[in-house]
Amino acid sequence: MRYTVDFPGYIFEEAQSVLEDRLSNEKIGEVFRLVLESVRAHVVRSTMEILDRDPTGALSNSWAVHIEAKGKGAWEGIVGSERPYARIHNDGGVIYPKRSWLAIPAGKTPRHLWPSEDSTPLDFVPSKKPDTALLVRRVSRRSGRRGRDRLDVRYILKKSVKIPARRYVEIAIETAVPEAESVLLALVEDALEDAQRAAR
Numbered sequence: 001m002r003y004t005v006d007f008p009g010y011i012f013e014e015a016q017s018v019l020e021d022r023l024s025n026e027k028i029g030e031v032f033r034l035v036l037e038s039v040r041a042h043v044v045r046s047t048m049e050i051l052d053r054d055p056t057g058a059l060s061n062s063w064a065v066h067i068e069a070k071g072k073g074a075w076e077g078i079v080g081s082e083r084p085y086a087r088i089h090n091d092g093g094v095i096y097p098k099r100s101w102l103a104i105p106a107g108k109t110p111r112h113l114w115p116s117e118d119s120t121p122l123d124f125v126p127s128k129k130p131d132t133a134l135l136v137r138r139v140s141r142r143s144g145r146r147g148r149d150r151l152d153v154r155y156i157l158k159k160s161v162k163i164p165a166r167r168y169v170e171i172a173i174e175t176a177v178p179e180a181e182s183v184l185l186a187l188v189e190d191a192l193e194d195a196q197r198a199a200r
């Protein structure tokens with residue numbers, strides 16, 4: 001599922017009215033792509049800064065630009081992510097597991113490492129809360145010492161996790177629009193000047 005950035009369409013509509021019949025579709029597409037790339041840069045920056053600096057980089061690296069001609073004078077431009085959690089981090093909501101549990105790396109467990117990929121021998125430990133459990137590594141005490149093994153918590157297991165709305169996309173668009181308008185204006189002027197020079 002693609003999550004797309006809701007970028008104000010009027011910016012492109014105004015540019016289309018100036019550019020149509022004066023530039024080729026290919027050239028107009030190049031102009032709009034460069035504008036969307038400036039928007040994408042803001043979304044990437046907002047993703048990294050607001051979502052705890054996006055520790056794995058997977059979401060910030062997933063944002064991409066797609067632009068397509070939909071007929072004479074009509075264009076569709078998208079800044080989007082295929083990551084399934086892109087939307088819920090912006091809008092908020094509750095995540096439920098595909099199977100029995102959601103696994104949240106704990107302690108020194110790397111954020112990108114999941115139980116199925118973890119080579120550490122893990123034990124399941126239920127908790128007093130029915131919606132929470134632990135996956136732990138048992139650390140044996142030195143020989144001769146009394147007491148139980150120490151438990152190193154590797155993952156917290158949850159039946160569901162509530163994600164707060166962070167609105168990182170709206171924040172990115174708010175800062176991106178003024179710059180995108182300036183970029184578009186400069187690119188339109190350059191493109192028209194190039195077209196005039198080529199026609200001489």
